[in-house]
Amino acid sequence: MEVLEVCEKKAVVPKDLFRALYREVFPSVAQYIGKKGGTFEQAKDVFQDALIIYYEQVVCHEKVIKVSGLAYIFGVVKHLWNHQYRLGINYEPLRSDREIVDEVAGGQVSNKRILALLTKAGDRCLKLLKAFYYDKSSMTELAKQFGFRSEHSATVQKFKCLEKIRSFIKVKSLHYEDFIE
């Protein structure tokens, strides 16, 4: 698993990492899900979810794992599948655009709808915040990627974006709350 070991150091573009993981890990995952009575579609869904967890925990957060990348992903797959399987639920993928229903001042808000609006209105800001908070890029990488002259400028812009997004979410959430009530 030479490819996996190299990729865990985050020096490789994620797309290369994912290509390698599809080639080297997906066949075993598919075999496992097949044996458990799952479908090809379910195997693809479970594998994608496991890759998202692997990316967030190991690649970005640099969580130290005592096993190989393959063993980690396989463990996540088993957990995801057995958890759902034991509960007797058809496997539902981990959705990024799921309807997270949060209680906001007594009302309920559709985050999915707000995220769609946010993506249209503040795409550059979202990309910048995603690079920092989700992909865990450093301020140096951020400055380079978004064309800022210094890390300080990038930091200021990051907080300006956070202020903009925070205000947008609040306004839109309360707006939808008015419709719901």
Place this chain on the structure above:
Amino acid sequence: MRTSLNEISLLDAYLHNELMGEEKLLLEARLIIEEQLKDHLFWQRQSYRFVRDYGRQNLREQLQIVEEEFLGDPRNETIIQRIKSYFKKRRFR
């Protein structure tokens, strides 16, 4: 940085467990007294959730492309046939 950005920076540190000791205690005391600060903290926490969901949405799109490339690559034909064979048996049960 202007005052509002300093506040965002402070809440950012708090929400990421980067505030310690006196600084943390002071902010927690302010959060009890200052309604507006409490409100800002709530919406800032929500903002991080949206950023995470946006990140996942992007990542899933990227994974979808990689998956389609993998399954559509003629060089992978043998391995894909083998993968599909793991699921064929169920049809005849």
